[in-house]
Amino acid sequence: MIEVHNVHKNFGDTPILRGITCTFETGKCNLVLGGSGTGKSVLLKCIVGLLKPDIGSITFDGTIFTNNKIEIRQEIRKQIGMLFQASALFDSMNVFENVEFPLQMLTPDMSKEERRDRVEFCLKRVGLENAGLKMPSELSGGMKKRVGIARAIAPNCTYLFCDEPNSGLDPLTSIKIDELIYEITHEYGITTVIITHDMNSVVEIGDHIVFLHKGLKLWDGTKDEILNAQVPELKDFIFSSSLVRAAKKVEQEGGTIETSVGEPIQGE
Numbered sequence: 582m583i584e585v586h587n588v589h590k591n592f593g594d595t596p597i598l599r600g601i602t603c604t605f606e607t608g609k610c611n612l613v614l615g616g617s618g619t620g621k622s623v624l625l626k627c628i629v630g631l632l633k634p635d636i637g638s639i640t641f642d643g644t645i646f647t648n649n650k651i652e653i654r655q656e657i658r659k660q661i662g663m664l665f666q667a668s669a670l671f672d673s674m675n676v677f678e679n680v681e682f683p684l685q686m687l688t689p690d691m692s693k694e695e696r697r698d699r700v701e702f703c704l705k706r707v708g709l710e711n712a713g714l715k716m717p718s719e720l721s722g723g724m725k726k727r728v729g730i731a732r733a734i735a736p737n738c739t740y741l742f743c744d745e746p747n748s749g750l751d752p753l754t755s756i757k758i759d760e761l762i763y764e765i766t767h768e769y770g771i772t773t774v775i776i777t778h779d780m781n782s783v784v785e786i787g788d789h790i791v792f793l794h795k796g797l798k799l800w801d802g803t804k805d806e807i808l809n810a811q812v813p814e815l816k817d818f819i820f821s822s823s824l825v826r827a828a829k830k831v832e833q834e835g836g837t838i839e840t841s842v843g844e845p846i847q848g849e
């Protein structure tokens with residue numbers, strides 16, 4: 582479990598995070614939800630140590646991260662996998678090498694054969710077992726995200742942070758990437774934190790949701806609770822989603838929406 586306690590962050594005189602306290606549960610998809618500029622990315626950067634909170638603390642499974650000794654912070658960092666918004670693959674490396682890279686950095690004692698087995702396992706897990714020799718320029722957006730996920734989990738991460746994993750993807754591919762993150766989180770008991778403003782993700786994979794508004798946490802709960810939340814700012818956010826409005830209209834008219842998500846992975 583990751584515990585965020587009373588985190589404040591200013592840039593100059595501008596308060597961005599104004600006392601955030603929340604928890605991210607083990608083995609769950611924890612979503613940080615909110616509109617643009619509400620401080621979601623700044624919170625994520627504070628948690629992973631890219632920014633230092635002005636006040637407050639972050640604890641990973643009982644070990645304090647903020648202001649702790651460098652060795653302890655490094656030990657925690659080694660357990661963190663990151664999936665970046667634009668996937669951030671190394672263009673000069675093929676898919677296999679991209680996934681192998683963190684293993685070379687973080688587990689130098691691993692033999693070449695062990696590394697190869699681990700990379701092959703991770704590529705298979707994300708449905709890209711035949712793509713190891715492809716270059717990033719040859720991949721679709723969805724495939725790049727899959728490589729990003731394989732790279733993040735390759736060193737057996739305990740914590741997985743995903744910054745808007747659906748950005749730039751069509752709705753069907755977004756659902757498949759969400760499903761993959763959800764399955765991996767539950768399969769390996771990872772504490773996953775996903776930054777999003779996508780209501781689709783909320784209803785698909787939101788085990789635990791933290792809603793931010795103007796640097797404050799206004800609500801947290803599950804995907805089953807969110808539609809009945811009585812927080813005006815959250816209601817405005819939810820019902821600004823055209824998908825939610827359309828679903829509500831169909832429901833009011835007595836209809837149902839049927840969906841079928843296919844599984845073409847390699848060509849997505």
Ligand SMILES: Nc1ncnc2c1ncn2[C@@H]1O[C@H](COP(=O)(O)OP(=O)(O)OP(=O)(O)O)[C@@H](O)[C@H]1O
Nearest residue numbers: 592597615616617618619620621622623624776778
């Ligand atoms: N390094 C920085 N220096 C100054 N201001 C910053 C910095 N990083 C972020 N900000 C400001 O902090 C505020 C929150 O930014 P943040 O990126 O966390 O928003 P967000 O909720 O992730 O939004 P989005 O969904 O649009 O990415 C914004 O006003 C942004 O301009």
